[in-house]
Amino acid sequence: MKYRLVSGLETHVELATATKIFCGCTTAFGGSPNTHCCPVCTGQPGALPVLNKKVVEYAIRAGLATHCTINTTTHLDRKNYCYPDLPKAYQISQFDKPLCEHGYVELESGKRIGITRIHIEEDAGKLVHESGFTYVDYNRGGVPLIEIVSEPDISSPEEAKEYVEKLQLIMRYIGVSDCKMQEGSMRCDVNISVMPEGATEFGTRTEIKNMNSISYIEKAMAYEYERQIEVIEGGGKIVQATLRYDEHTGETSVMRTKEDAQDYRYFPEPDILTVVIPESKVEEIKNSLPELPTDKLHRYIDELKINPATAKLLYKYKRVCDFAERAFALGAGVKNTVNLIVGTLYSKLETEEDKEKFVLPVSADEMAALVKLVDDGKINITLAQKTLSAMAEEGKPVSAYIKPEDIAGMDDGELESICRQAVEANAGAVADFKAGKEKAIFALYGFVKKATQGKADIKKADEIIKKLILG
Amino acid sequence: MKSVISILSSKLRSGEITSAQLTEQYIKEIEKHNPTLNAYVHLTFDEARANAAAADKLIKEGKATALTGIPFTLKDNIATDGLPTTCCSKILQGLKPYYDATVWSKLKAQGAVLLGKTNMDEFAMGSTSESSYFGAPLNPVDTTKVTGGSSGGVAAAVCANIAAYGLGSDTGGSIRQPASFCGIVGFKPTYGAVSRYGLIAYGSSLDQIGPMTQSVTDAAIVYDAIRGEDKADGTSVPTPDGKTVLNGDVKGLKIGIAEEYFDGVPSDIKSAIDGMVAAYERAGAQVVKVSIPALKLALPVYYIIACAEASSNLGRYDGIRYGFRATGYTSVDDMITKTRTEGFGKEVKKRIMLGTYVLSSGYFDAYYKKACLIRKAVESQMAEAFEKCDVLFAPTAPNTAFPLGYSGGNAVQTYLSDVCTVPVNIAGLPAISIPCGTDKGGMPIGVQIIGKKFDDSRVLDVAYFAEISGLSETADFKGGVRV
Numbered sequence: 016m017k018y019r020l021v022s023g024l025e026t027h028v029e030l031a032t033a034t035k036i037f038c039g040c041t042t043a044f045g046g047s048p049n050t051h052c053c054p055v056c057t058g059q060p061g062a063l064p065v066l067n068k069k070v071v072e073y074a075i076r077a078g079l080a081t082h083c084t085i086n087t088t089t090h091l092d093r094k095n096y097c098y099p100d101l102p103k104a105y106q107i108s109q110f111d112k113p114l115c116e117h118g119y120v121e122l123e124s125g126k127r128i129g130i131t132r133i134h135i136e137e138d139a140g141k142l143v144h145e146s147g148f149t150y151v152d153y154n155r156g157g158v159p160l161i162e163i164v165s166e167p168d169i170s171s172p173e174e175a176k177e178y179v180e181k182l183q184l185i186m187r188y189i190g191v192s193d194c195k196m197q198e199g200s201m202r203c204d205v206n207i208s209v210m211p212e213g214a215t216e217f218g219t220r221t222e223i224k225n226m227n228s229i230s231y232i233e234k235a236m237a238y239e240y241e242r243q244i245e246v247i248e249g250g251g252k253i254v255q256a257t258l259r260y261d262e263h264t265g266e267t268s269v270m271r272t273k274e275d276a277q278d279y280r281y282f283p284e285p286d287i288l289t290v291v292i293p294e295s296k297v298e299e300i301k302n303s304l305p306e307l308p309t310d311k312l313h314r315y316i317d318e319l320k321i322n323p324a325t326a327k328l329l330y331k332y333k334r335v336c337d338f339a340e341r342a343f344a345l346g347a348g349v350k351n352t353v354n355l356i357v358g359t360l361y362s363k364l365e366t367e368e369d370k371e372k373f374v375l376p377v378s379a380d381e382m383a384a385l386v387k388l389v390d391d392g393k394i395n396i397t398l399a400q401k402t403l404s405a406m407a408e409e410g411k412p413v414s415a416y417i418k419p420e421d422i423a424g425m426d427d428g429e430l431e432s433i434c435r436q437a438v439e440a441n442a443g444a445v446a447d448f449k450a451g452k453e454k455a456i457f458a459l460y461g462f463v464k465k466a467t468q469g470k471a472d473i474k475k476a477d478e479i480i481k482k483l484i485l486g
Numbered sequence: 487m488k489s490v491i492s493i494l495s496s497k498l499r500s501g502e503i504t505s506a507q508l509t510e511q512y513i514k515e516i517e518k519h520n521p522t523l524n525a526y527v528h529l530t531f532d533e534a535r536a537n538a539a540a541a542d543k544l545i546k547e548g549k550a551t552a553l554t555g556i557p558f559t560l561k562d563n564i565a566t567d568g569l570p571t572t573c574c575s576k577i578l579q580g581l582k583p584y585y586d587a588t589v590w591s592k593l594k595a596q597g598a599v600l601l602g603k604t605n606m607d608e609f610a611m612g613s614t615s616e617s618s619y620f621g622a623p624l625n626p627v628d629t630t631k632v633t634g635g636s637s638g639g640v641a642a643a644v645c646a647n648i649a650a651y652g653l654g655s656d657t658g659g660s661i662r663q664p665a666s667f668c669g670i671v672g673f674k675p676t677y678g679a680v681s682r683y684g685l686i687a688y689g690s691s692l693d694q695i696g697p698m699t700q701s702v703t704d705a706a707i708v709y710d711a712i713r714g715e716d717k718a719d720g721t722s723v724p725t726p727d728g729k730t731v732l733n734g735d736v737k738g739l740k741i742g743i744a745e746e747y748f749d750g751v752p753s754d755i756k757s758a759i760d761g762m763v764a765a766y767e768r769a770g771a772q773v774v775k776v777s778i779p780a781l782k783l784a785l786p787v788y789y790i791i792a793c794a795e796a797s798s799n800l801g802r803y804d805g806i807r808y809g810f811r812a813t814g815y816t817s818v819d820d821m822i823t824k825t826r827t828e829g830f831g832k833e834v835k836k837r838i839m840l841g842t843y844v845l846s847s848g849y850f851d852a853y854y855k856k857a858c859l860i861r862k863a864v865e866s867q868m869a870e871a872f873e874k875c876d877v878l879f880a881p882t883a884p885n886t887a888f889p890l891g892y893s894g895g896n897a898v899q900t901y902l903s904d905v906c907t908v909p910v911n912i913a914g915l916p917a918i919s920i921p922c923g924t925d926k927g928g929m930p931i932g933v934q935i936i937g938k939k940f941d942d943s944r945v946l947d948v949a950y951f952a953e954i955s956g957l958s959e960t961a962d963f964k965g966g967v968r969v
Contacts (some may be wrong), residue, residue, distance in 0.1 A: 054585045058576065058802050060686040061565040061587060065720045095798050095845070099818060104801025149818070151806070163489035282854060283690035285795055287720050 016248075017212040020240050021220075022175060022205060023131075023167035025158050026182060028192045029138065029200035030073045036137045036159035037107065039062030044198055048143070048152035056157035058102030063286050066091070070159040071290060072116065073191040074135045075300050077161055078115025080189045080307055081182075082131050087292040089114050091135075091284040096277050099151050100140040108136035108162075110281040120165075120181050121309055128178050129166030136160050141369035155199075161191075164338065167217065172240075174235040178201060179229050184308045187371070188333050196227045203232055208253070209243045218243070219253040223260050223267055235260040239267055311336060319349045328357050334373035341379035351396070355386065359403045376410030377403070384413045392472035395464070417470075430463075430471055434479040437462040445484055456480065487671070487921075487953045487960050489703035490650050493969045498545055498555045505541040505555030508967075509534050512557040514759050515966045516601060516648045522629065525642035525649075527562055527620045528570040528603040541597035552707045554597035558694040559649040561637050562603040562812045563610055563682035564695065566590055569600075573686050574618035575608045577803045577829030579810040581892060587684020588719065589653055589695055589712045596711060601649055605639025608831045609800065609953060610660055610688040612636050613900050614893045625668055626963045631887035634667030636660040641668040647966025651699045651708055655685055657692045658788050659883070659907025662919035665698055666882035666932020669921045669961025671949075672698045672704040675942050677914030678723040680709075681716030687799040689792035690721075694910040700960050702920065702953040706730040706946045713942075723940075730943045734951040738768035740964060742875030747906055751884045758923040758931045763879055765957050776871040776878070780864045781909050787864065788908035789901065790844050790857035797841025803829065865913045872938040877948050877951040881906050882919040882932030908932065916942040918949045920958045930961050 035042055039056035053063035056251055092110035118130035138160050140153035163182065169175050182199065194201040208220035223239060226232045238260075243253055258267040267357075306314070307331055315326035322382040329335055335356060342352050360377070364370045385406070389399045394417060402416045437459045438445055447455035456477070462478045497503050509530040513531055520526050534557060541555035560566065563573045565583040572578040586594070594600075605616050605623040615638025616622040623638045625631040626646040626941035633642045637654030641664035644652050654661040657676040665672025674696045685695055706729075741763060748756055767773060805811035805825030812824035830838070844853035871878065883903055893900035910917040915936055922933035937945035952958035 038952065054583070057807065059583060059585065059808075060571070060573075060581070060802070061563075061583065061684040062585070063683050063719050065718060093798050095801060097801060097804065097822065099804070099806050103803060104804065124769075263935050265532075278847050280798070280842065280847075280850075282798070282845055282850075285689075285721075286687075422565060 018209040018240075018247075019212055019214075019245050020170050020207065020209055020236070021217055022169040022207045022236060023169050024165045024169065024175065025204040025206070026163040026165075026179065027202045028077070028163060028182075028186055028194060030070055030159040030161060031190065031192050032067060032069045032073060032159055034067060034069075035157035036067050036070050037157055040157065046154050046201070047358060048150065049154065051154040052156070056102075057153050058104075064107060064284075066287050066290065067159065070135055071292065072296075073159070074133060074161050075297060076189050076291070076304065077163070077186060077191050078118060078133050079297075079301050079304060080185050081115075081118040081120055081133070081163070082129055083115035085093070085115055085292065085297050086112055087294060088112075088289060089292075090289045091287050092281045093284050094136075094294055095280045098139070098158070099149070099154075100142050102140065102153060103154060105345065106137055106139065107284050107287070120178060120185070120249060122174060122181065126168075126174070128168045128174070131164040131166050133161050133163050136211060142318045142387060146179060147403065167208075172236040175205070175236055176229050176233050176390035179232065181308070188305060188308050196229065199227060202227050205232060205236060205239075207236055207239050207243070209240060209247070218247075219255050221253065221256050221258050221259045221267075224270065226260060230263055231260060234265055234421050235267060238265060243266065305333070321349060321353050325353050325357055325484030328361070329353060332370045332373060335370060338373065338379055338382070339368050342383040342386060345383035347383040350389040351386045351389045351399070352382065354396070355382075355399060355403055357399045359405060360365060362404075363407050375407050377406050381406060381412050388413070388417065392475055394470050395473050397464075398469040401469075427475075430467075431479050433471070434459075434465050434476055434483060436466065438480060438483050448484060487701040487703075487958055488969070489707075490700040490969050491552060491704045491707050494556050495550075495552050495554070495651055498541075505545065505597070505599060506535070508555065509538040509557050509601075511967050512601055512648060512650075519646050519648055519965055522619055523626060523642050523646055523648075524623045525604055525646065526559065526602040527605045527618070527639065528572070528573060530566070530569050530600050530602045531657040533569060533602050534599050537594070537597070541599060544597045551711070553593060553711055554600060556650045557599040557601045558593070559604045559640055559642050559643050559652040560590060561606050561652070562656060563606060563653045563686040563688075564590060564603075564653060565686065566600070566603070570603060570688070572603075572619070572900065573609045574606050574620055575830065575834065576619045577805075577810050577825070578808070579829075581809045583684075585684065588681035588716045590684065592712055598618045599615075603635060604637075604643050604649075604652060607636035607660075608834050609686070609695075609796070610636040610657055611833050611837050612794070612893075613659070613663060613903055615639065615664070615889060616890070616893060617831055619831060624890070625887050627669055627961045628887070628928070630889060631929065632667065632890055632893070634664030634883075634887060635865050636664070637672075637698060638664045641665055641670060641672070643688045644668070644670050644698050644700060645961050646963045647968055650967075651697060651704055653695055653708070653712070655688075655693055655695050655697045656907075656911065657689045657694075657792060658904050658911050661696045661698055662882050662907050662934060663904070663933065666921075666930060667887040669930030670698060670700060671702055671705050671918065671920050672696065673709060673918045673946070674910060674916065675709060675713065676719050676723075676916045676940050679713050679725050679916070679940070679942055681712075681714075681722045682717040683716055683718040687795070689795040690799060692788070692792055693797060694911070702918070702946060702949045703732065704869045704948075705918065706732055709942065709946070725940075726943070730946055732947050733918070734947065734954045736766055736948060736951045739766065739771040739877070739948065740875040741766060741771050741775050742774050742776040742871055742878040744776050744778045744781065744871065744878060744880065746778055747878075749881035751881050752925075754925045755881050755884065755886070755931050758943070759879060759933050760882055760968055761810060762922050762933050762952065762957055765955065766951065769951065769955070774875045776874050778864075778867045778871050778909075780860065780867045782908040783860045784864050784912050785902065785905050787860045788855045788904065789840070790842065790853050791861065791912075793837045793841035794845050794854050795841070797838045797845065800830075800834070800838055817860040839899045849867055861912050864909055868909065868913045868915065869938065876902040876937075877945060878936040880936060882934040883907065886925045886927070886929035886931060910934075910936055913939075915939055916945045918945050920949050920952055921960055922958060
């Protein structure tokens with residue numbers, strides 16, 4: 016029998032606000048244990064939480080960017096459970112009235128993964144196990160999170176991967192999170208079940224907790240899919256359970272089953288009043304959103320006529336796009352700009368993170384100046400690449416490499432005389448070309464390039480040469 | 487009634503006495519009376535002497551306010567930086583917070599002198615202060631009687647003149663009822679008027695800090711010093727600028743009487759209040775009968791909501807970060823269980839269990855959710871009543887001080903004694919309890935004056951009439967620092 020995979024993701028994203036959700040402590044990652052703390056985020060008796068408005072704003076941004084509706088009257092709730100990393104024995108979260116609801120994320124295929132809800136909550140501290148002792152570090156306690164809950168619309172590990180990547184991309188675009196899975200600023204719980212093809216009822220689901228890498232999510236899902244089918248085919252039943260994924264063995268194992276599921280005793284947080292967000296604030300946030308990744312990709316392909324493969328290499332990195340678009344605005348041609356970025360600058364930015372950060376000593380102004388030389392035929396693309404490469408390494412302006420006289424000297428008359436020399440010096444190639452060997456003309460291009468140190472516009476040279484040969 | 491604060495303040499400002507000398511007088515009287523009364527559970531005399539020195543400097547510099555240099559006390563659930571704050575619970579044994587409650591930092595800035603932390607029911611859960619880990623405080627009026635609770639220690643200290651005034655907290659009557667039992671003034675402001683930052687929570691949506699004093703004038707002075715919006719407490723609200731003006735004019739005042747408040751109230755309490763109301767009428771006030779049927783439901787609503795919130799608020803006491811930690815555990819879970827089993831008293835455990843139950847899945851709708859709905863009904867019915875009257879007069883309690891030990895065998899009866907005080911907390915209203923004669927046994931009776939939300943100054947002003955007309959006298963304890 017064939018089985019369909021049914022999966023929904025709960026994604027925790029740490030918000031990039033400067034301070035924590037309920038106090039003024041920094042949210043900076045790391046720091047000596049228990050140094051980013053105060054009476055509020057360590058739950059000292061008598062201390063009270065005060066909601067950070069920025070957190071609400073960031074969460075609304077995330078909601079709007081994923082096409083959610085915003086609940087402009089909302090409240091926070093207490094989720095009660097006892098664990099040493101949770102100093103109040105309750106997490107302030109949202110239960111029955113999340114800030115954002117009913118959105119979606121669109122995959123490249125056009126399929127939409129529904130977003131059930133996005134709510135705000137506080138992160139817990141961290142337990143550190145060392146030489147037989149357990150220590151608690153509350154630095155992370157109170158760091159703001161949003162939990163993005165998807166509908167069970169995901170039907171393969173590949174879709175899960177794309178969904179998570181898309182979320183990552185959107186959150187980075189709108190500046191609410193860096194979504195670094197390795198640092199824990201983005202984490203996923205994967206709900207997964209299987210059902211026979213054609214069936215209408217979902218199977219019993221399991222939940223794989225705390226996945227912190229996209230490739231593990233894919234692997235764990237694939238493993239769990241096979242495991243569930245095996246259980247069913249063997250006549251067994253899937254037990255609803257929370258699982259952990261072992262990265263080393265690539266297997267899942269049970270953390271707890273439904274029987275010992277916790278009763279969180281949610282109730283409205285009495286220390287924080289009902290949050291009322293003016294519609295005008297939502298409008299303001301909506302208007303401040305940048306162009307979203309999918310829209311940008313479509314614009315690049317449809318309007319700027321960038322070839323789809325190149326457009327996909329660009330749109331993933333917002334800073335790269337910003338750079339390119341500034342160069343466009345300064346008059347640089349689209350095609351030469353993007354080709355130089357992808358061909359030359361990307362070779363300096365090896366990792367995803369490098370491209371994400373996009374730190375190079377080349378300004379958009381200098382980039383535009385260089386591209387315009389190519390656009391105008393003053394220099395050819397090869398020289399532009401060589402120059403850009405040097406600029407990216409040395410941080411000097413275009414003028415340090417290409418002198419005005421180099422460009423000014425290459426008037427049409429001079430080019431024609433060089434072309435004439437090329438024709439004269441390559442009689443054999445000319446004869447071959449005349450005989451129909453089109454590629455023979457490359458020998459003449461080479462001559463021109465060498466004679467002009469690459470500054471010649473080969474397109475123009477081609478025209479002149481052909482005129483000279485064919486009359 | 488006399489304004490102890492005004493008298494002491496003028497003596498201090500005139501140079502008749504220094505704060506240091508006054509503080510030593512109080513310390514001497516505490517050492518004399520506290521072993522009997524058990525009003526204070528943590529003495530902070532070093533702090534008091536340092537505060538007094540700072541106050542004398544302020545006075546010399548001409549920067550004194552009404553409270554500068556005057557010795558007072560805080561209930562043991564108000565956080566004091568570096569000084570014990572234990573909620574009279576074993577589980578907070580040794581806790582010295584590393585921050586100040588907003589009320590204490592406000593008073594400290596004005597040069598108030600902190601004598602110590604006073605006794606209370608464990609985590610403010612109780613009406614007699616007998617659930618204190620440190621044993622019950624005794625009622626200075628009659629030491630065979632309880633002080634009431636939960637702010638029983640403050641009431642005893644103020645009554646016995648071993649603190650000029652004190653700050654208590656009121657979740658279901660914990661300022662007003664002990665004030666009534668000990669024959670002093672207790673004022674519970676509108677919810678949010680005084681910052682709760684640093685008040686160790688019992689029922690967060692009900693808790694409110696307020697003054698316990700020898701006079702209405704004193705209550706207004708202290709209230710003015712501690713009120714106002716606080717950025718550290720998101721539930722706090724702005725209060726009007728300037729001093730609360732007291733002129734005691736009750737001409738045309740509409741006094742509401744809701745029969746529901748008087749059901750089952752003994753005749754001597756009822757007639758004492760009737761007498762007080764009649765005096766107001768003679769001065770030009772008008773009596774209006776009002777009906778608030780939902781009052782009957784306020785008590786169960788209170789116990790559901792307060793316990794629900796408490797079960798969550800008290801979850802943090804696990805022995806990991808501060809306070810008491812049990813020994814002989816085998817795992818973290820075992821440590822937490824043992825710590826809570828040994829650290830909490832019986833009443834607290836009972837309320838945690840009640841609260842956990844009403845929030846549990848399957849029971850939430852039937853209890854907690856329903857209680858929240860009825861709470862709204864109480865609020866709106868009280869608001870409706872205030873469309874017909876300016877203030878409500880009611881007994882503070884349906885009884886005077888119980889004998890010590892009584893509540894142990896009469897738990898339900900003791901819970902029922904909160905019936906007159908809890909509606910105010912449910913609805914977030916301001917209310918004051920002032921003395922109103924005595925019962926057959928000579929124990930003080932309290933009358934409660936309740937106002938609408940944010941009408942705190944009116945409540946104080948209406949009570950002030952009783953003060954200036956000699957209708958209300960505080961219990962006269964023949965000891966302590968008498969002024």
